[in-house]
Amino acid sequence: MTANQNAxxxxxxxxxxxxxxxxxxxxxxxxxxxxxxxxKWRRIKWIASSVWLxxxxxxxxxxxxxxxxxxxxxxxxxHLFGATVLPQDFWMLSLLLLFFAILLxxxxxxxxxxxxxxxxxxxVWTDVFTWIEEKLEGSPQQRRKLxxxxxxxxxxxxxxxxxxxxxxxxxTGFSFVAWFYGAGPLWRDFFVGNANGxxxxxxxxxxxxxxxxxxWLREQTCFWLCPYARIQGVMLDKTTVVPTYDVAxxxxxxxxxxxxTEDNRSTGDCVDCNQCVAVCPxxxxxxxxxxxxxxxxxxxxxxxxxxxxxxxxxxxLVRYASLDELEGKPVKPxxxxxxxxxxxxxxxxxxxxxxxxxxxxxxxxxxVLHERAPLFVLLSDGSIQNKYTLKMLNKSNDDLQVxxxxxxxxxxxxxxxxxxxxxxxxEVSPAIVFVKIARKDLxxxxxxxxxxxxxxxxxxxxxxxxxxxxxxxxxx
Amino acid sequence: xAENNPFPGENNTGHFxxxxxxxxxxxxPRWWMIAFWVSIGWVVLYSILYPTWPLxxxxxxxxxxxxxxxxxTSIKEYEKGMEQVRAVRAQYDEQIAQLTxxxxxxxxxxxxxxxxxxxxxxxxxxxxxxxxxxxxxxxYPVLADDDWLYGGSLAKIQESVTNGRKGAMTAxxxxxxxxxxxxxxxxxxxxxxxxxxxxxxxxxxxxxxCNACHGxxxxxxLAELPDGTxxxxxxxxLTDSIWRFEPGGYESAxxxxxxxxxxxxxxxxxxxxxxxFAQVGQLEGKLSPDQIKMLTVYVHQLGGGK
Numbered sequence: 001m002t003a004n005q006n007a008x009x010x011x012x013x014x015x016x017x018x019x020x021x022x023x024x025x026x027x028x029x030x031x032x033x034x035x036x037x038x039x040k041w042r043r044i045k046w047i048a049s050s051v052w053l054x055x056x057x058x059x060x061x062x063x064x065x066x067x068x069x070x071x072x073x074x075x076x077x078x079h080l081f082g083a084t085v086l087p088q089d090f091w092m093l094s095l096l097l098l099f100f101a102i103l104l105x106x107x108x109x110x111x112x113x114x115x116x117x118x119x120x121x122x123x124v125w126t127d128v129f130t131w132i133e134e135k136l137e138g139s140p141q142q143r144r145k146l147x148x149x150x151x152x153x154x155x156x157x158x159x160x161x162x163x164x165x166x167x168x169x170x171x172t173g174f175s176f177v178a179w180f181y182g183a184g185p186l187w188r189d190f191f192v193g194n195a196n197g198x199x200x201x202x203x204x205x206x207x208x209x210x211x212x213x214x215x216w217l218r219e220q221t222c223f224w225l226c227p228y229a230r231i232q233g234v235m236l237d238k239t240t241v242v243p244t245y246d247v248a249x250x251x252x253x254x255x256x257x258x259x260x261t262e263d264n265r266s267t268g269d270c271v272d273c274n275q276c277v278a279v280c281p282x283x284x285x286x287x288x289x290x291x292x293x294x295x296x297x298x299x300x301x302x303x304x305x306x307x308x309x310x311x312x313x314x315x316x317l318v319r320y321a322s323l324d325e326l327e328g329k330p331v332k333p334x335x336x337x338x339x340x341x342x343x344x345x346x347x348x349x350x351x352x353x354x355x356x357x358x359x360x361x362x363x364x365x366x367x368v369l370h371e372r373a374p375l376f377v378l379l380s381d382g383s384i385q386n387k388y389t390l391k392m393l394n395k396s397n398d399d400l401q402v403x404x405x406x407x408x409x410x411x412x413x414x415x416x417x418x419x420x421x422x423x424x425x426x427e428v429s430p431a432i433v434f435v436k437i438a439r440k441d442l443x444x445x446x447x448x449x450x451x452x453x454x455x456x457x458x459x460x461x462x463x464x465x466x467x468x469x470x471x472x473x474x475x476x
Numbered sequence: 477x478a479e480n481n482p483f484p485g486e487n488n489t490g491h492f493x494x495x496x497x498x499x500x501x502x503x504x505p506r507w508w509m510i511a512f513w514v515s516i517g518w519v520v521l522y523s524i525l526y527p528t529w530p531l532x533x534x535x536x537x538x539x540x541x542x543x544x545x546x547x548x549t550s551i552k553e554y555e556k557g558m559e560q561v562r563a564v565r566a567q568y569d570e571q572i573a574q575l576t577x578x579x580x581x582x583x584x585x586x587x588x589x590x591x592x593x594x595x596x597x598x599x600x601x602x603x604x605x606x607x608x609x610x611x612x613x614x615x616y617p618v619l620a621d622d623d624w625l626y627g628g629s630l631a632k633i634q635e636s637v638t639n640g641r642k643g644a645m646t647a648x649x650x651x652x653x654x655x656x657x658x659x660x661x662x663x664x665x666x667x668x669x670x671x672x673x674x675x676x677x678x679x680x681x682x683x684x685x686c687n688a689c690h691g692x693x694x695x696x697x698l699a700e701l702p703d704g705t706x707x708x709x710x711x712x713x714l715t716d717s718i719w720r721f722e723p724g725g726y727e728s729a730x731x732x733x734x735x736x737x738x739x740x741x742x743x744x745x746x747x748x749x750x751x752x753f754a755q756v757g758q759l760e761g762k763l764s765p766d767q768i769k770m771l772t773v774y775v776h777q778l779g780g781g782k
Contacts, residue, residue: 374611377779380623380716382670387620387779422584430588434779 026293028220031147032283033140034130035275039302048118049127056171059178059186071180077426083361086395086426092357099350104228106343108235110334111320112242112290116229117297122221125172125214126281129165136161140278165215166207173206219282222295229292237339238323239332242296245276245287245318246326253287256311269317275307276300276318286318363396364423366453368469375472383438384473385415390431392453394423396463400455404433408449408471410441423455435471447471565593569766577630577772591777594770601753601763602771610778614722615747622780623718625696625710629782634772636750637763643710643748645689647736656680661729667694667715668724690714721746 026032036042061068063081070079078085085092107114116123136157137143146154177199178186189195190203213221222229236242246269254267270287277285279300284293286300304318325331334340371387379385392402401420406412415434423429435449449471454464481490483498491499503509523529526544533540568589572580580586599608602619606612610619617625625643626636648657663677673681673694681687681694689711691697696713697706712720721728732746739745753771755762763771775781 371609373607373609374618374620377611377618377621378718379621379780380713380718382717385621385779432591432777 026219026223026283028217028223032219032281033143034281034283034299035140035278035303036131036134037275037279037299037303037306039299039306041298041302045118045127045297045299049124051119052121052124056175059175059183067182067184069179070182072182073180075426083358084395084397085361086393088365088393089357089361092354095350095353095357099347099354102343102346102350105235106340106347108232109237109240109339109343112236112240112296113229113232113294114296116222116232116295120295122213122226123281123295123297125168125210126218128168129214130218130281132164133161136164162211162215165211169207169210169214170203172210173203176206177202219293222282223293229295233292236290238329239337241320241322241325242290243286243294243298243301243318244321244323244326245270245289246316246321247287248326250287250317262312269308269313271307271311273307275303279303290323361395362465363394363457363463364400364402364453364455364465365393365395366451366465366467367391367393368451368467370469370472376474378474379436383436384442384471385434385436386449386471388433388435388451388469390421390433390451390453391428392421392423392431393428394425394455396457397425398458399424400457402429402453402455404431405452405454406433406435406449407452408435408437408447410437410443410447410471412437412449412471420455437471437473439473442471442473445473445475447473568593572769573766575769577634577769577776580769580773581630581776587773587777590770590773594767594774597763597767597771598774602775605750610775617720618718619775620779621718622782623713623716624780624782625712625720626708627706627782628776628780629705630772630776631705633775633781634768637768637771637775638752638754640752641710641748641750643737643746645711645732645737645739645746647734647739647742647745648684649734649742652684652733656684657730657733660684660686660733661726664694664714664729665726668717668719670717720748 058069059067063079066079068079068081072079076087104115133143137146146157174186174190180202181189181195181199186195186199190199217225250268250270252266252268253270253272254265255273256265256271260266276287277283277300279302280286281297281299282293282295284291286294298320301318301320305315308315308317322331367390369389369391371389375386377385377387390404392404394400394402400423402423403420404414404417406414406417413436415436416431417433421429421431437447447470448468450466450468452464452466454462456462481488482492482496486498487501489499489501504512523542524544525546526548527541528544529542531540531542568586571583571586572590575586580590598610602610605616606619607616612618612620617623622628624632626632626641652660659677659680663673663681666673666677681690682692686694689696689698689709690713691708691711694714695716696708696711698709699707701707719725719728721732731744735742735744735746737746737748753763753768755764
């Protein structure tokens with residue numbers, strides 16, 4: 001090995017060491033106490049967060065005398081306003097999940113982790129928790145001081161804070177359970193010990209989960225627990241708009257010096273005030289570029305804009321921008337990006353499927369099971385008989401009298417369906433019927449048979465459904 | 477070792493190899509250690525409460541493991557579950573005990589229960605010969621059709637299951653000439669295909685006493701009582717297209733006429749025996765009256781009950 005090579009290697013290693021020192025990895029060793037400052041994105045964040053009020057207030061909405069949205073698991077009925085969805089309709093749920101998964105993907109491709117920054121429950125709850133912390137314990141500096149203070153001094157104010165956190169955790173669990181249990185019954189049963197174990201378990205789980213995740217783990221959840229934070233890297237591209245530090249404008253950064261005028265300064269626009277770092281809820285430095293800790297909440301933009309206003313430089317040193325824009329490349333219009341079209345197509349298909357499902361939700365459903373042993377029976381008059389088990393599902397809210405009829409290209413006789421069948425609401429009733437075809441009338445080994453189920457709702461509306469089955473005869 | 481530690485303040489264990497290769501102390505996070513000890517505590521607690529550790533074989537207990545102080549066993553849990561099932565079934569079973577098969581059929585709920593629960597009975601006691609869906613087997617009648625040897629009313633089906641049935645037909649090999657057997661076998665084939673049969677054949681049919689069992693018109697019916705009950709001895713209906721013995725047709729009929737049914741000492745005679753299923757005393761493997769009632773409903777609903 002020559003001395004030259006040796007020096008090269010050393011230089012390469014020095015670079016790596018320098019980089020390692022430069023990259024601070026947040027492993028939760030130190031609590032992040034982010035500064036809160038007002039601004040445009042702060043306002044938007046509150047407005048976006050308020051979407052979660054639906055989570056707390058939704059269970060109290062009623063529709064036609066029933067909780068508007070109620071996921072009644074014990075009875076396996078899912079009420080969505082006027083519609084009742086039974087487990088049989090759950091293929092729609094997969095489309096709904098697809099819809100939201102793709103929505104997440106399209107949102108990320110266009111504007112980065114906008115979900116993380118504005119809507120994610122982890123972000124929103126942590127935001128509320130730290131807001132309470134600030135109201136009780138003061139500014140970040142005061143809180144850092146309090147962290148070092150002896151236990152006796154902090155126990156009072158801290159226990160109030162933890163109490164409020166736990167209360168919010170409890171309300172979170174309680175509201176969650178209300179979607180499944182019904183808000184009215186839950187208020188009636190919960191505090192006197194009459195709710196079931198699952199309800200208490202779920203509330204306890206949510207209470208502890210909310211308290212630990214939003215109170216203690218905070219940004220550590222985004223760094224080390226959340227899979228979505230890991231996937232985002234492949235969803236972003238150069239056209240994705242994310243909070244970005246304008247390196248060309250900012251560098252070389254430097255503190256403002258006395259006596260230096262705007263005209264003859266040697267530094268870029270960045271005054272190295274570190275405000276963007278101070279306000280960041282995950283403690284990252286946006287000036288190091290897009291990174292795993294950034295939840296794209298835009299609070300650093302507010303901070304930087306405020307400072308720029310103070311020093312009289314134009315806003316937007318940190319702003320929502322794409323990599324293309326920053327590198328001075330032409331920005332592709334939204335509608336020319338393939339991703340937009342592909343994602344939109346999937347979204348449309350999923351949405352169309354859900355709409356189709358809801359519009360074709362029939363109040364009754366019919367399944368026809370053809371008897372297989374025996375497939376057919378030769379009767380003494382020489383005709384062939386097939387046996388069918390009908391499963392009639394009544395999804396309406398009333399007990400129904402379901403009339404069954406059958407049609408087929410061959411002349412058939414339906415046996416056992418002279419009287420309508422009583423089907424209780426929300427239940428499946430089985431019934432056995434027979435179809436007879438004279439052997440001479442049987443054109444082939446199998447003949448299609450279509451069964452119709454008809455019923456009349458109490459308000460006089462006719463509802464019907466049909467199901468095709470087959471009639472089997474002897475091999476000819 | 478610690479006094480000549482070349483890397484002081486590094487929190488290493490003091491174990492060095494090759495100058496600078498050393499073991500550091502990087503304890504797992506506290507939460508991890510807490511979870512670890514809680515898990516161990518859980519194992520201890522669990523093994524006190526539930527059966528856990530294998531032991532050498534204990535002859536007086538017939539097994540070998542720690543039993544746990546809660547006394548939990550999977551058999552006990554199973555029996556608790558069975559008790560719940562029995563409690564649900566009891567309300568139906570009590571009603572069924574008071575009712576006749578016809579009354580059961582009047583109640584759709586009870587009928588559903590009966591059909592669902594006697595599917596198991598049918599599988600255990602009947603399907604071996606008659607097939608899982610009553611589709612029959614060679615030599616064993618189809619129960620899903622409307623052709624009944626002993627009657628397809630609820631009462632007759634109940635009677636058949638309770639007492640069993642044994643068919644009987646004389647072996648005609650020594651009574652009839654081959655020509656006469658041919659004439660009668662041809663008659664049954666003609667009747668099965670919807671024909672009328674020749675006068676000579678009918679004369680022979682009546683002269684040889686076939687009508688005593690198969691009836692004057694060959695349909696197996698000897699008389700019909702005013703209340704609609706059909707009197708028969710279990711002889712096959714010769715006028716429909718269903719054959720009692722597989723595969724049916726001329727050769728089948730000839731065989732049955734020649735060797736008869738259930739004839740002792742006749743080697744190729746047809747077997748046609750159904751055992752009685754009624755419980756007599758404490759005999760195992762038989763059916764209680766209520767079970768027979770439920771099976772009666774089940775068989776009646778297979779497709780051809782009258």
